[in-house]
Amino acid sequence: MSKKEDIKLLRINYLRGPNMWTYRPVLEVWLDLGELEDFPSHLLPGFNERLTQALPALIEHHCGVGERGGFLQRLLEGTWCGHVLEHVVIELLNLAGMPTGFGQTRSTSQRGVYRMVFRARDEQVARSALAEGHALLMAAINDTPIDVPAAVARVRDKLDDCYLGPSTAAIVAAATDRRIPHIRLNDGNLVQLGHGARQRRIWTAETDMTSAIAEGIAGDKDLTKTLLKSCGIPVPAGVAVKTAEAAWDAAEDLGLPVVIKPSDGNHGRGVTLDLKKREDVMAAFKLAEEHGSEVLVESYIPGNEHRLLVVGGKVVAAARGDIATVTGDGRQSVAELIDTQINNDPRRGLTEEFPLNRINAQEDSVILLDLERQGLTIDAIPETGREVLIQRNGNVAIDCTDQVHPEVAHIVSLAARVIGLDIAGIDLVAQDISRPLHEQGGAIVEVNAGPGLLMHLKPAEGMPQPVGQAIIDHLFADDETGRIPVVGIAGSRGTHTISRLVAWLLHLNGRHVGLACTEGLFLGTRRVERKNSARWDASHRLLMNRGVDAVVIENSAESVLRDGLAYDRCHVGVVTDMGGIAGLAHYDVLTEDQLFKVLRTQIDVVLSEGTAVLNAAEPRLLDMVELCDGEVILYAMDGASPALAEHRAKGGRAVFLQGGAAVLAQGLSETSGANVDALLRRFAASPAAVTAEIDAATVLAAVATAWAMNIPSELISAGLDTFVPELQA
Numbered sequence: 110m111s112k113k114e115d116i117k118l119l120r121i122n123y124l125r126g127p128n129m130w131t132y133r134p135v136l137e138v139w140l141d142l143g144e145l146e147d148f149p150s151h152l153l154p155g156f157n158e159r160l161t162q163a164l165p166a167l168i169e170h171h172c173g174v175g176e177r178g179g180f181l182q183r184l185l186e187g188t189w190c191g192h193v194l195e196h197v198v199i200e201l202l203n204l205a206g207m208p209t210g211f212g213q214t215r216s217t218s219q220r221g222v223y224r225m226v227f228r229a230r231d232e233q234v235a236r237s238a239l240a241e242g243h244a245l246l247m248a249a250i251n252d253t254p255i256d257v258p259a260a261v262a263r264v265r266d267k268l269d270d271c272y273l274g275p276s277t278a279a280i281v282a283a284a285t286d287r288r289i290p291h292i293r294l295n296d297g298n299l300v301q302l303g304h305g306a307r308q309r310r311i312w313t314a315e316t317d318m319t320s321a322i323a324e325g326i327a328g329d330k331d332l333t334k335t336l337l338k339s340c341g342i343p344v345p346a347g348v349a350v351k352t353a354e355a356a357w358d359a360a361e362d363l364g365l366p367v368v369i370k371p372s373d374g375n376h377g378r379g380v381t382l383d384l385k386k387r388e389d390v391m392a393a394f395k396l397a398e399e400h401g402s403e404v405l406v407e408s409y410i411p412g413n414e415h416r417l418l419v420v421g422g423k424v425v426a427a428a429r430g431d432i433a434t435v436t437g438d439g440r441q442s443v444a445e446l447i448d449t450q451i452n453n454d455p456r457r458g459l460t461e462e463f464p465l466n467r468i469n470a471q472e473d474s475v476i477l478l479d480l481e482r483q484g485l486t487i488d489a490i491p492e493t494g495r496e497v498l499i500q501r502n503g504n505v506a507i508d509c510t511d512q513v514h515p516e517v518a519h520i521v522s523l524a525a526r527v528i529g530l531d532i533a534g535i536d537l538v539a540q541d542i543s544r545p546l547h548e549q550g551g552a553i554v555e556v557n558a559g560p561g562l563l564m565h566l567k568p569a570e571g572m573p574q575p576v577g578q579a580i581i582d583h584l585f586a587d588d589e590t591g592r593i594p595v596v597g598i599a600g601s602r603g604t605h606t607i608s609r610l611v612a613w614l615l616h617l618n619g620r621h622v623g624l625a626c627t628e629g630l631f632l633g634t635r636r637v638e639r640k641n642s643a644r645w646d647a648s649h650r651l652l653m654n655r656g657v658d659a660v661v662i663e664n665s666a667e668s669v670l671r672d673g674l675a676y677d678r679c680h681v682g683v684v685t686d687m688g689g690i691a692g693l694a695h696y697d698v699l700t701e702d703q704l705f706k707v708l709r710t711q712i713d714v715v716l717s718e719g720t721a722v723l724n725a726a727e728p729r730l731l732d733m734v735e736l737c738d739g740e741v742i743l744y745a746m747d748g749a750s751p752a753l754a755e756h757r758a759k760g761g762r763a764v765f766l767q768g769g770a771a772v773l774a775q776g777l778s779e780t781s782g783a784n785v786d787a788l789l790r791r792f793a794a795s796p797a798a799v800t801a802e803i804d805a806a807t808v809l810a811a812v813a814t815a816w817a818m819n820i821p822s823e824l825i826s827a828g829l830d831t832f833v834p835e836l837q838a
Contacts, residue, residue: 112251113148116190116243117141119222123232125645126673127714129707131211134673135226136235139217140191145250146221151187153250160184160193160249163257164200172196189214190246191223198227198242204257205264207234207272217697224697230272237267269460274298276313276562279577287581289591290677292653302584303591304676305657306621309584314532315559316584323529324558330372330405333528333556340527342520343552347407353394359406360390366409369393371401381475382501383409389482396474410552412540416505417513418565418576419525419533421583424518426565426574427542429507433468433500437491443480444470444487447499456569464569465504476500506564508571509542516545524553532580534560593657594620595676596814599664599711600685600724603807605643607683608663610811611818614828615659618820623651625675626663632656643668648675665689666707670696674714681817682715682737683722684708685810687729705729715739720817722810725752725763744813746806748772764813766805771812773822782822783812783829 120139128135150157161167161181170180180196195212202209212227229235241260248255273281277298281291284302292301298313310317315324326332334344346363349372350356360367369390370380379400381393390406397404414430435446447468451457457465470476470487479498480486491497517539525533539551546552565574585591596611598604605626612624616633624631625648630638632654638647643663651660652675662675666689690704698704712721712733721737723730725745731752734741743756748765753774757763762775769786772779785808792803808829815825 113145113247114143115247116145116194117143118239118243121236121239122671123229123235124226124673125232126675127677127710128669128673129710130213130226131228132677132714133211134229134232135211136229136232136239137224137226138239140194140223140225142190142221142223145190149187149189150184150193155252156250157181157184159252159255160197160246163245163249163255164197166203167196167200170196170199189223190250191225194242194246195225195227197246198238201238201242201245201261201264202227202234204261205234205238205268207231207268218699219697231268233271234264234268238264271296273300274313275566277311279562279566280311280314280580281577283575283577283581284591286578287585287590288678289581289585289589292649294653301653302581303593304595304652305593305623305660306655307589307591307593307658308653308655309591311580311584313559314534314562314580316531316580318531318584319558320529320531326528327530327533327556327558328373330370330555331403336527337524337553337556340523342524342527343546345407345410345552345554347405349403349405350394351404353391356394356404356406357387357390360384363406363408368407368409369397370405370407371397372403372405373401379475381478386482389478392478392481396478399474407554410538410550410554412538412549412551414505414554415509415537415539415542416560416564417518417521417535417537418560418562418574418579419522419530419535420576420579421531422522422526423579424513424521425510425579426576427508427510427513428505428564428568428571429509429542430505431507432498435491435497435499437493437495437497439490439493442488442490443485443497443499446491446497451499464506464564464567468499470499504564504569506567506569508565508568508574510565510572510574512543514543514545517542517551520546521553524556528556530556530558531583532560533557592678592680594659594681594818595652595679596659596661596681596683596818597664597674597676597679597711597714598662598683598685598810598814599666599669599708600683601665601689602686603803603810604663604665604683604685606803606807607685607811607814608661610808610828610832611814612661613832614811614815614820614825615661615818617824617828617831618818620659621657623654623657623660625651625661645672645675652676664711666693666698666704667696669707669710670698674710676714678714678716678719679711680716680719681722681814682711682719683810683814684711684730684733685724685727685807687727701729705732709733709736712736722813722817724806724810725750725756726806740817742813742817744806744809746809748774762813762816764809764816766809771809771825773812773816780822783808783826785809785812785829788829788832 122137124135172180192214195214199209199212209228214225300311302309331349337344348359366383366385368382379397384390416428418426435450452467457467521535534557536555537553540549562576565576598608605628608626612622615622625642627641627643629636630642630647648662715721715737717738719739721741725743742762744764746766753763760776770781771783772781
């Protein structure tokens with residue numbers, strides 16, 4: 110078979126919010142199969158075998174068949190290469206550690222051109238997976254070498270560079286489980302949870318409730334000990350020293366053995382334990398001096414190191430460290446023994462996905478010093494049967510949460526409160542964590558701000574602990590979601606006027622409102638940007654604004670196709686009409702059915718406790734009623750509309766025009782309120798008006814939306830009487 114030309118990637122677009130495909134961000138790729146349009150999978154000799162041999166886990170892909178092996182069935186029957194590329198990319202993401210289950214591939218109006226989408230938590234990772242998947246697919250088609258491990262490694266590298274760290278990801282996942290939205294605020298681990306005035310922020314395991322003073326105290330080990338000791342918390346006796354001679358003097362005064370460590374180090378760097386000889390103390394001082402601004406000499410506390418995680422004053426997880434040793438065989442050096450007896454453990458690795466770190470003794474001064482104290486070097490060959498200490502406290506990664514004695518939990522919680530940290534990693538040394546510290550001479554040796562969570566999420570032994578959930582429960586009460594009211598308004602006629610009128614009514618109702626519409630970006634009644642702000646980026650900025658407690662966002666079909674919605678869910682979703690299709694040919698939206706799939710996105714994201722507002726005069730919009738998770742309010746000019754009558758007969762709410770006023774109806778009850786005609790006359794008489802997109806239907810949509818937001822009918826009437834629909838030129 111002759112070599113096939115590469116599939117062309119015509120367009121690559123990251124949809125950052127809910128879209129016509131799914132609720133979540135996706136990478137949308139326009140593909141031109143070229144000559145491969147005439148060669149589905151079963152017509153490519155040997156292709157299926159090469160592909161499934163390279164990616165055997167494709168058997169787990171259900172595809173549209175809905176069962177294990179479904180995608181392989183499609184391969185055998187014959188499926189087009191755009192669909193195959195979708196599954197190859199998804200599998201690469203799965204292998205790289207970013208599990209992805211969603212993908213779709215659909216034909217366009219052009220022969221051989223397809224739109225392929227897949228779930229994409231991070232745009233750069235998704236683009237990397239696409240590039241690798243494209244190359245792998247063409248290699249399988251043309252029977253050229255396929256290096257899956259290298260491709261996966263490159264995607265994983267991009268994942269490590271770009272995506273959230275495991276601690277932050279665990280907190281975000283817990284927030285998602287609570288239906289709390291999140292926004293990533295930088296390229297690292299600064300994340301906003303919730304929207305507007307109800308948001309909280311995390312930076313890994315620090316929160317916007319974490320005191321800067323407390324963090325500064327925790328960074329000073331000597332000050333930390335002083336404060337803890339003053340409250341009766343057991344800490345090792347110790348003193349700060351400036352010279353190696355002073356370190357030995359302090360060791361003699363305290364009584365051997367001792368510990369020497371930097372006063373402001375972290376991750377155990379420069380910490381040497383169980384020192385009994387002068388020369389060891391002198392060497393340990395020099396090592397600690399390299400890792401901190403000051404050196405501490407402390408009494409040695411026998412036992413294992415433990416890390417207890419305190420969140421909101423409660424101990425939520427605990428882990429224990431363990432001694433790492435090797436046993437000589439008379440043939441291998443210490444370095445070789447470390448590799449064969451310690452580093453060969455599959456739980457050890459260089460990245461955060463491994464619960465235990467690989468030991469690189471050549472670069473660890475503490476290990477080299479401990480070897481020297483045993484009369485060995487890294488290249489020495491211990492005699493057969495000799496046990497050699499490598500690490501006195503290896504990775505603290507053995508879960509012991511269920512073993513913590515209540516007295517220990519009380520002291521640890523008190524330590525966090527004394528320092529002032531809402532989230533703290535408390536390091537203590539004890540022989541048995543299930544016994545009170547005073548019974549065994551245990552002590553707290555460090556208090557850490559911004560503690561790592563990985564040891565609790567992926568312990569080397571024992572059960573993982575739900576520490577992300579504990580942090581979310583600390584930040585948000587049980588009945589809180591971090592959400593502010595969000596109103597999304599979609600359509601092509603009068604949507605900016607509806608947006609401004611709804612924002613005005615919310616303002617009168619005491620809300621600090623952010624508004625993004627075609628007439629600009631507004632905070633309250635102040636226009637802060639004059640350019641068209643019915644865009645994803647402008648809307649997103651409102652959700653980030655701590656001064657906003659309600660948001661109104663104008664959307665168009667084009668913006669949904671280009672970016673997706675700026676919010677994951679909304680309290681009120683409005684769709685006014687099925688117009689505007691003429692400008693959507695670039696997105697291959699050419700029919701009313703296709704436009705319906707785009708506009709329904711606004712209704713799909715309405716919360717179960719929210720409301721959809723739909724124009725009953727548009728027959729296709731009535732098909733969206735069943736798509737809404739929440740309530741539906743219909744509006745129409747004619748109160749005798751069959752659609753309104755049927756809706757009201759079921760107890761539904763409706764708004765219609767009667768005698769020039771908006772009528773709010775539910776079931777058989779009716780309330781006559783806002784004077785619509787008066788607003789229209791006032792507008793028509795205004796010489797300063799720069800827009801003509803206001804009519805009775807537009808005003809009714811705004812009234813229905815305000816009613817959905819529980820604004821009293823009297824206030825709606827007053828709002829229409831005082832609304833200024835035009836902007837000065």
